[in-house]
Amino acid sequence: MAKVQNPYFPQEAEILEVIEETPTIKTFVLRSQEPIPFKAGQFMELTVPQLGEAPFTPSSSPHKPERMEITILRTGTVTDALHQMKAGQLVGLRGPFGKGYPVQKFYGKEVLVVGGGVGLAPLRSLLYTLFHNIDKFKRVSIKYGARQPEELCFQREFEKWGKLEGADMDVTIDVPAPGWTGKVGLVTTLLDDLDLDLKSCYVVSCGPDVMLKFVTLKLLDVGFRPEQIYLSMNRNMSCGVGKCGHCVVGRYFLCKDGPDMNYADVMDVPGLFG
Ligand SMILES: Cc1cc2nc3c(=O)[nH]c(=O)nc-3n(C[C@H](O)[C@H](O)[C@H](O)COP(=O)(O)OP(=O)(O)OC[C@H]3O[C@@H](n4cnc5c(N)ncnc54)[C@H](O)[C@@H]3O)c2cc1C
Ligand code: FES
Structure with missing residues (x-):
């Protein structure tokens, strides 16, 4: 049996x-x-x-x-x-x-991965998945921000990721810091002049609620449609199997239908970003 x-x-x-x-x-x-x-x-x-x-x-x-x-x-x-x-x-x-990212939907497309702070952790699993079959995607573009240089997660891997054929990476910190010669500004500033096909590119984002909110607003502002955006909705969860109701957002149980949700499906939920 x-x-x-x-x-x-x-x-x-x-x-x-x-x-x-x-x-x-x-x-x-x-x-x-x-x-x-x-x-x-x-x-x-x-x-x-x-x-x-x-x-x-x-x-x-x-x-x-x-x-x-x-x-x-x-x-x-x-x-x-x-x-x-x-x-x-x-x-x-x-x-x-949960369901996991709809990776097959991204085949043949550009994928923009936007992370903040520890939000790069779940995204790293996605990045490894994309890199494993990098030829299946048109491009993987990573935008990552943290408050200070010492809060950047997985720094030891940035150079490798940025140099991969078919990938690029941009990193920023919120405010200037001694010894930091890289970009300064919120992660949304990395979305200003995207060299991507905004009509067909998919975006995946993970980070604190406030970051997700402003990243989403910026993406819409530069021309993305809600259906192109996936957000990791890290609400408190308990059972994980759709029984306790802790994770309900609108008509969805994030533990079963998410935790990564297409923005078009949840954009009308009041107080979505806390
Ligand atoms: C699907 C999912 C995936 C996650 N993946 C990661 C991950 O890869 N790495 C990681 O560091 N964290 C992740 N989190 C967040 C993590 O679950 C919380 O940080 C953890 O539950 C806090 O537990 P605690 O007992 O230490 O904190 P508590 O003592 O319960 O709470 C301490 C503080 O953390 C806040 N908090 C509690 N739960 C959450 C939550 N779910 N999200 C945000 N703030 C919370 C509380 O409001 C409180 O301010 C994820 C959450 C979810 C729902
Ligand atoms: S975590 Fe219990 S219903 Fe989703």
């Missing part, structure tokens, strides 16, 4: 490595008892034993499910505890939940 996985029952995973990305963000490299196949954009519920669980989207390549990476900003109870954990300790994982 086929093994039925209980969606509420976490499987044990060992922390293999902890990578310090920024003063407040760490990547946890995890090996679960069985590899957990996932698609870019799907999320996991991660349990800290005796404490609780919280939702996170893997930041690693879906092509390497045996070594899942989750990149986590320290912000409260569960994430504080996680940041104290070391290699060799155990956590729980259940999932994956």
